[in-house]
Amino acid sequence: MxxxxxxxxxxxxxxxxxxxxxxxxxxxxxxxxxxxxxxxxxxxxxxxxxxxxxxxxxxxxxxxxxxxxxxxxxxGSLPVQIEKVHVFDKKIDQQRRLAPAIRLKKKQQQQKPNPNANYTFHKISVIEEFPFPEKAKSLLERLRDDRGVRAIMSDRKWSVGELIELTPFEASILGYNRNAGQLIALRLRTDDLSGFRHYDSVRKVLLHELTHNVWGDHDDNFHALNRQLNKDVVNLDWTAHGAKTLGQGQFYTPEEEDEMENDVSYESGTYRLGAGKKSTVNLDTPELRRQRIAQAAQSRLTKKEEQEMDEGCGSH
Missing domain, CATH: 3.10.20.90 (Phosphatidylinositol 3-kinase Catalytic Subunit; Chain A, domain 1)
Known part of the structure; x- marks a missing residue:
């Protein structure tokens, strides 16, 4: 042998x-x-x-x-690549100080404009130098287009200039909100850079950072609003942007379609790339499924989650 x-x-x-x-x-x-x-x-x-x-x-x-x-x-990243990312971050900071808080660049359309069109994230940016930038962009786009998030921003008339990927080298930071909505940055990648953090975990951090549009300090007022947003992201999704009816009380959501088409699978709070497509979705009892989804997403933030997000928040 x-x-x-x-x-x-x-x-x-x-x-x-x-x-x-x-x-x-x-x-x-x-x-x-x-x-x-x-x-x-x-x-x-x-x-x-x-x-x-x-x-x-x-x-x-x-x-x-x-x-x-x-x-x-x-x-792994070569030393010169890491240095380029740091330089890139510094340039972004300099540009943001000089740029207006919000840039609306969409051209006027012939159709009647959507009155809620301004209540969104007006620009999305990811770090192209890191692996799978298209996956990072897709994750930010999913957050931007999340029905519950859109409903929250419309209901509270919140407008954020830019939603960006946080440099993964900032290992102690999960996200930050600059100048009460000028820019929000989120940590998308796992610590080993082999995949991305679970969507629900990233969305909770996004809601945390959106709370900084109103409250700066992590006090009782802040936590009360943050918990309310975690409820609203479900309630406003189903009531203001309800699921589409299939018939006989059955419901489906675009997120379910996304899960079927997505080539990632979730594992213990993260998802790994290249896991293959799902072929079936079990709707079982549709109304109960709808309620379970709502209740699971609506489950209150735990004290541990609140503490981790408070400690991992770099808002200023």
């Missing part, structure tokens, strides 16, 4: 080939070779095999059940 193996590692759009490597080689040796090939320091490397990050540097290749032609994935 051969004690050598051929495998490869994907990094961005490149493939690094490992030919005739001894199965006794360790992950540390693999990472050293990857640093030579890519310039990515070993302490910045996230080497993935079968969806898990290989953290133990002394694990040998023979312990991973590799086969000839197996492919690992390498994630």
């Amino acid at each position: 051969s004690n050598e193996i051929n495998f490869k590692v994907g990094f961005k759009s490149n493939i690094i080939k490992f030919e005739q490597w001894n199965l006794n080689s360790t992950i540390e040796q693999v990472k050293d070779h990857l640093e030579k090939e890519t310039g990515l320091p070993t302490d910045s490397q996230k080497l993935l095999w079968k969806g898990s990050i290989l953290k133990d540097l002394q694990v040998q290749l023979k312990d991973l059940s590799l086969q000839d032609g197996s492919k690992m994935m390498l994630m």
Whole structure:
């Protein structure tokens, strides 16, 4: 039986080939070779095999059940890329100080304008340098177009200049609201950058930051309004923007269609990329399903959630 193996590692759009490597080689040796090939320091490397990050540097290749032609994935940002992101953030800050609080650039349409069109997020921005920027943009667009969020902003006549992706290197911050609605930034990605945070978790942070449109400090007034918004995001969704009727009391929502078409799956508060499409949706008893969805989303924020969002809030 051969004690050598051929495998490869994907990094961005490149493939690094490992030919005739001894199965006794360790992950540390693999990472050293990857640093030579890519310039990515070993302490910045996230080497993935079968969806898990290989953290133990002394694990040998023979312990991973590799086969000839197996492919690992390498994630990480080069030092120069990290520096570019910091420079990019500084430029954004400078531009926001000079720019008007809200920029309305939509052209006049022939049809009668929507009186609630101004109560939205007028611009969306993501960090193009990070993996899967289209997924990040899709997540922000889903938040912007969420029926409950739209209803809240329309009901309270809130207008936010820009909704952006928060730099993931700000590991201690979940989001912030600048100047009571000039700009809201949200943390979208998981800590290991291999996926995105669960939609419901991100939406709760968004509601937290929207509360800063009214209250600056995390006091009783702030928490009372934030809890009310978490109720309203469901109540206003179903009453002001009710589900479409299928017949005989059955209901469906666009979110259900999104879940069927989306190529991600949710796992323990996060969702991972490339999980494959769902083929069926069980509506069981439609009215009860509707009530369960409403009750689940309406369930009050826990003290722990409130504390985590207070501590992870960088609003100023």
